[in-house]
Amino acid sequence: MFEDLRDLYNATIIERGRRPRHMRRLEDFDATAKGDNPMCGDRVQVWVKYAGDGTIAATGFDARGCEISKAAADLMVEAVAGHSATSTRRLFAAFRTLAQTGECAECAEELKPMLPLAAVHEYPSRVKCATLPWHALIAALEGEGATTSE
């Protein structure tokens, strides 16, 4: 009865949501931030380790929330590896557009693995689940410590 929901809960989302590959706290990190969605109680924390040139060498996260938010966090970790703060912000802007509209025009290579999240735009109340980990990551890069998806 829910077959049409497989666009959202596709194999990638289910797999990454259930068995995230990067859901771990970094013991050695340079920046961290928490993200809260106060409306629904979802919460993520992101840890970042920089390389010598200031780009992202490693990211880990802990998430308390639904499959969408965990899968989004897990895929994000891979997308931002090796990126500077500036290019991470650019990726986030493109990802946000993807989550809100389903579109990824001139889609960056790094974002293509996130296309399985495109269907979230059809579920407006769930878009924030997908963007919350990104908000936390950006807050960490900016040294803010905490943010919300509001």
Next chain:
Amino acid sequence: MNAPSFDARLDIAAIRAQFPILEQKIRGKDLVFLDSAASAQKPRAVIDAMVGAMETQYANIHRGLHWMSERTTEAYEATRDAAARLLNAGDRHEIVFVRNSTEGINLVAHSYGRGIMKPGQAVVISAMEHHSNIVPWQMLRDAHGTELRVAPINDAGELDMAAYEALFADGKVGLVAITHMSNVLGSYTPAERIIQIAHAHGAKVLLDGSQAVVHRRVDVRALDADFYVFTGHKLYGPTGIGVLYGKRELLEAMPPWMGGGDMISSVTYERSTWARVPHKFEAGTPAIIEGIGLNAAIEWVEGIGYPAIAAHEAALTDHALSRLSAIEGLTVIGRAQDRGGVVSFTLDRAHAHDIATLLDRAGIAVRAGHHCAEPLMHRLGLESTARASFGIYTTPGEIDVLADTLIKVREFFQ
């Protein structure tokens, strides 16, 4: 499973016919609205009363000298009588109109809390409060130096009465602010005992009746409640209007909390004097249309009658508990003996938000999340639950649809 006995006094089909929204289809399916605890749907009587007021007798109230203003004032003030009757208050001046429960609680926290309570005194809440009955008391604590104490609950979701009573031992408790029915667990609290114990220790009691008043007859005089709040939109009425009941001598002694028009007796630049209660607490133009709508809602609920409502909802809740408990991997959260039409649950394979998204696809509206009760979630060791809540218009068939669909939700996530 025994067939549940649904109250023969309630003709649910006739009741449903009074709710225009229930004819809506959601994604081509019949709407199964199981989120009444968040806000209830509105019967035709309420809609018509509000539209009728705007079309035939609308003007500002309490200040006009013309026909329209007088009629509108009468209609609005009639709601005060209706609310007094609903709660069995002895005196209509004990009914203060507020925007919602949240504002009623904040009013008491400001006016009684800062105006009457002394720093060092304590406020007791319970471990199953809505944020709106937690945060105002934290703000009072931080601004005024009162203490905040939390009465624990047991694993079934019932107030631990021995621990509650122990909180009074040092004589510091000045006020108890406790829910009359949990919006997450469905538990009723033993209001009468709560109040007896508090009074025996010289403390006043505010009951948050946001949920309870929807399901059960409330008698503030029999309970001897000092304050009681409820919110119109959960009682089949409009948003933007709620009621604070307060014993008259308490309201008289309390300072106003917002200043402005309508709450004064006279104003000069040197000083102002306050209007009598309840107007002392009703600054500014109120929610006139919504107030008139609330009267219609109260009359509508009274027309059906609490015995029939309570019997119908008890049968629905029993039916829901037995159907849901039978689903593999589903855990019902809260097993209080005395409970109303709210059932929270978790499913082993799916997060509450994912459950809600799937149910929504099937036309079923439930709530998922922390239900504005994060500390309670923490106490239960949960991050979120899904919650089905029932109203007068809920049918056993809708609960069957929920249960059958949940089985498929679980299969989907296998």
